[in-house]
Amino acid sequence: MTSKTKAASPDLMMYAASEYDSNLYYAVKFVVPDPFPFFQIKGKKIILMSDLELGRSQKQAKVDEIVSYSDIQVKTQKSGIEKPGVADVTAFFLKSKGVHKIQVPYNFNLGLADALRLRGIEIESKADPFFQERVYKSDEEVKMITDSLRHTEAAIHKAENLLKKSKIVGKKIVYQGQVVTSELLKKVINVSMMENNCIGSHTIVASGDLGTDPHNEGTGTVWAHQSLIVDVFPRSGDTFYYADITRTFVKGKASPALKAQYEAVQRAQEKGIAMVAPGMNGRLVHQAIQQDMESYGYKTERRNGVAVGFFHGTGHGLGLDVHEAPRVNSSDHILKKGEVVTVEPGLYYPGVGAVRIEDLLVVTDKGHRNLTVYPKKLEIA
Amino acid sequence: MTSKTKAASPDLMMYAASEYDSNLYYAVKFVVPDPFPFFQIKGKKIILMSDLELGRSQKQAKVDEIVSYSDIQVKTQKSGIEKPGVADVTAFFLKSKGVHKIQVPYNFNLGLADALRLRGIEIESKADPFFQERVYKSDEEVKMITDSLRHTEAAIHKAENLLKKSKIVGKKIVYQGQVVTSELLKKVINVSMMENNCIGSHTIVASGDLGTDPHNEGTGTVWAHQSLIVDVFPRSGDTFYYADITRTFVKGKASPALKAQYEAVQRAQEKGIAMVAPGMNGRLVHQAIQQDMESYGYKTERRNGVAVGFFHGTGHGLGLDVHEAPRVNSSDHILKKGEVVTVEPGLYYPGVGAVRIEDLLVVTDKGHRNLTVYPKKLEIA
Numbered sequence: 020m021t022s023k024t025k026a027a028s029p030d031l032m033m034y035a036a037s038e039y040d041s042n043l044y045y046a047v048k049f050v051v052p053d054p055f056p057f058f059q060i061k062g063k064k065i066i067l068m069s070d071l072e073l074g075r076s077q078k079q080a081k082v083d084e085i086v087s088y089s090d091i092q093v094k095t096q097k098s099g100i101e102k103p104g105v106a107d108v109t110a111f112f113l114k115s116k117g118v119h120k121i122q123v124p125y126n127f128n129l130g131l132a133d134a135l136r137l138r139g140i141e142i143e144s145k146a147d148p149f150f151q152e153r154v155y156k157s158d159e160e161v162k163m164i165t166d167s168l169r170h171t172e173a174a175i176h177k178a179e180n181l182l183k184k185s186k187i188v189g190k191k192i193v194y195q196g197q198v199v200t201s202e203l204l205k206k207v208i209n210v211s212m213m214e215n216n217c218i219g220s221h222t223i224v225a226s227g228d229l230g231t232d233p234h235n236e237g238t239g240t241v242w243a244h245q246s247l248i249v250d251v252f253p254r255s256g257d258t259f260y261y262a263d264i265t266r267t268f269v270k271g272k273a274s275p276a277l278k279a280q281y282e283a284v285q286r287a288q289e290k291g292i293a294m295v296a297p298g299m300n301g302r303l304v305h306q307a308i309q310q311d312m313e314s315y316g317y318k319t320e321r322r323n324g325v326a327v328g329f330f331h332g333t334g335h336g337l338g339l340d341v342h343e344a345p346r347v348n349s350s351d352h353i354l355k356k357g358e359v360v361t362v363e364p365g366l367y368y369p370g371v372g373a374v375r376i377e378d379l380l381v382v383t384d385k386g387h388r389n390l391t392v393y394p395k396k397l398e399i400a
Numbered sequence: 401m402t403s404k405t406k407a408a409s410p411d412l413m414m415y416a417a418s419e420y421d422s423n424l425y426y427a428v429k430f431v432v433p434d435p436f437p438f439f440q441i442k443g444k445k446i447i448l449m450s451d452l453e454l455g456r457s458q459k460q461a462k463v464d465e466i467v468s469y470s471d472i473q474v475k476t477q478k479s480g481i482e483k484p485g486v487a488d489v490t491a492f493f494l495k496s497k498g499v500h501k502i503q504v505p506y507n508f509n510l511g512l513a514d515a516l517r518l519r520g521i522e523i524e525s526k527a528d529p530f531f532q533e534r535v536y537k538s539d540e541e542v543k544m545i546t547d548s549l550r551h552t553e554a555a556i557h558k559a560e561n562l563l564k565k566s567k568i569v570g571k572k573i574v575y576q577g578q579v580v581t582s583e584l585l586k587k588v589i590n591v592s593m594m595e596n597n598c599i600g601s602h603t604i605v606a607s608g609d610l611g612t613d614p615h616n617e618g619t620g621t622v623w624a625h626q627s628l629i630v631d632v633f634p635r636s637g638d639t640f641y642y643a644d645i646t647r648t649f650v651k652g653k654a655s656p657a658l659k660a661q662y663e664a665v666q667r668a669q670e671k672g673i674a675m676v677a678p679g680m681n682g683r684l685v686h687q688a689i690q691q692d693m694e695s696y697g698y699k700t701e702r703r704n705g706v707a708v709g710f711f712h713g714t715g716h717g718l719g720l721d722v723h724e725a726p727r728v729n730s731s732d733h734i735l736k737k738g739e740v741v742t743v744e745p746g747l748y749y750p751g752v753g754a755v756r757i758e759d760l761l762v763v764t765d766k767g768h769r770n771l772t773v774y775p776k777k778l779e780i781a
Binding site: 038039050051052053070071072073074075077078123124125126127128129130131132133142144145146202205206209210213214216218219220221231232233234235254256321324325326330331341342 | 705712
């Protein structure tokens with residue numbers, strides 16, 4: 020070894036269901052609904068597959084080597100362990116490869132880690148992001164995110180159209196003889212997305228004060244002349260990439276206070292978006308948005324034990340997870356090319372209403388590109 | 401303390417997003433998309449909530465106490481830690497409650513566990529099931545599962561009807577002028593379920609040899625006169641309980657070999673289902689199914705490195721997770737009242753085709769109740 024020798028990258032292990040664990044899916048590009056062991060040893064990707072998944076993995080998994088789990092289990096048994104479990108089998112496999120130390124994701128299974136340590140494997144967890152390159156989206160990944168976003172915008176368009184065609188009757192909204200509810204609008208949105216194999220869950224359609232809890236999904240009557248938060252974030256069933264967008268509507272006439280609140284959020288969002296560029300600290304974007312809204316008198320504080328004002332982060336990374344690195348909030352983070360982040364300020368005041376406007380941006384060479392094209396207009400006549 | 405004193409149950413901790421972690425959802429009945437700390441201390445459930453979720457948790461979470469995460473963070477900071485992270489905050493909180501030892505789920509976050517251990521908290525992981533009572537479904541839970549199943553059966557019925565109304569043209573199937581594909585049938589099924597707020601993902605509609613990989617979702621042309629595996633397992637967006645059902649169809653005429661294979665699976669499934677009762681060992685159910693199919697000449701082996709025959713377990717528990725305890729396979733498990741399990745034997749032979757038939761059962765006082773009502777008929781004219 021000379022001083023020119025590059026430091027060897029650590030050997031890696033994951034153990035998860037790639038249907039739910041995005042790091043593992045990112046590594047193997049192969050969806051499995053049950054946990055399986057993944058290794059990266061001397062740079063080579065190896066997976067241990069059950070008989071159930073053996074044939075499919077040979078066709079679909081993007082790895083260097085596929086090993087039969089049951090074959091290794093038999094070998095482990097022959098080595099003297101009567102009923103070898105996952106820890107026995109994976110420890111046996113690692114040792115057979117001469118590996119005694121592995122790096123694992125921060126969210127690695129504690130029970131398995133403790134069992135591997137008892138079997139002499141040294142384990143070190145790595146803080147997120149486990150794969151740094153997952154944070155920087157390729158053009159192809161940006162396209163997949165944008166495709167999901169277009170289907171999402173088309174779905175919101177259907178909901179907005181339904182509201183346009185509805186009539187206001189007293190404080191309620193009526194469409195083709197039925198009272199418009201959060202459930203109805205969510206169904207219109209989720210079914211539209213599913214027609215394009217985008218899978219919506221926990222779609223938010225929250226009317227009036229319900230929307231002042233930013234993650235309240237909304238239920239029951241959608242009230243005329245009150246704020247309506249529509250926040251939609253499906254995962255594509257084709258590519259597994261998410262999209263995320265929020266718009267705020269009022270069917271009828273918004274109160275002057277609500278209108279002013281909307282304008283404050285929109286102005287602050289524009290200010291924040293304009294700052295997004297490589298080299299910019301996300302904390303400064305967040306603070307600029309906070310300060311801009313504060314300068315118009317919108318205070319963030321706790322009233323009766325409940326937060327009001329702007330009490331969440333400005334944005335989050337998005338890709339194979341709907342919330343992933345980086346965060347755009349009060350923590351330092353220098354934005355870099357290829358990062359895809361939301362910019363979604365909001366203001367929430369029970370009695371007045373809720374406003375949140377969310378766009379999805381990709382950081383480019385010199386600035387950013389706003390992937391979202393849906394218009395921002397509060398009132399629906 | 402006298403000998404009559406009941407052993408204190410251990411104090412518990414979880415740290416996860418309850419949207420994805422079913423143990424945590426089960427404990428709090430409250431959906432949060434980002435990880436948060438949960439404690440059960442001297443039997444009382446306590447959660448630390450971010451400002452973002454504080455208001456909503458007070459309305460929705462089924463816990464004994466809700467504490468502001470940011471309040472504890474400030475206190476931790478005042479205790480002398482400059483930028484307290486999750487491990488600092490939760491260790492501070494535990495110590496303030498006099499707790500120095502906690503039990504956590506097997507899949508607890510390793511990075512956090514190691515950080516808590518460094519801060520003097522003793523951590524022991526518990527093998528699944530973390531909450532034993534989650535395994536035994538209440539009547540209400542069985543009803544929620546059955547509701548999801550009915551919506552799933554209605555969706556499969558739509559797909560079967562589409563096939564009934566289609567015409568065979570050469571080897572293909574044509575519906576209203578378009579060639580029937582896996583994608584088309586999956587859309588019909590997933591959209592129908594979404595209309596009832598049941599969220600399907602990874603729905604399997606796999607034609608011919610594609611189905612011989614049991615988890616191949618299927619793609620492209622659905623071939624006439626060949627096996628079609630339809631395996632559907634949505635999660636309810638209302639109750640979060642899953643359903644799971646598989647049927648095998650042939651549009652047109654099945655070959656004699658495929659017909660015999662179907663009859664073998666159906667006969668074996670009936671035999672297995674008849675055995676399901678409290679006190680029965682699931683291993684014996686699995687072995688009876690294996691032996692029955694073998695007795696008709698259906699061998700399970702590996703050909704060219706790929707498993708053929710019946711190479712997966714007979715069934716799995718189902719509830720808030722699509723796969724959960726117990727498993728019905730080669731491991732010992734004594735079935736108990738309230739367990740909801742699938743019975744889903746299959747036979748897979750490339751060149752002949754794939755057959756899997758799956759019903760969902762609840763173990764009752766004296767036997768079982770089959771929750772599935774969808775008929776079992778191979779050929780669609």
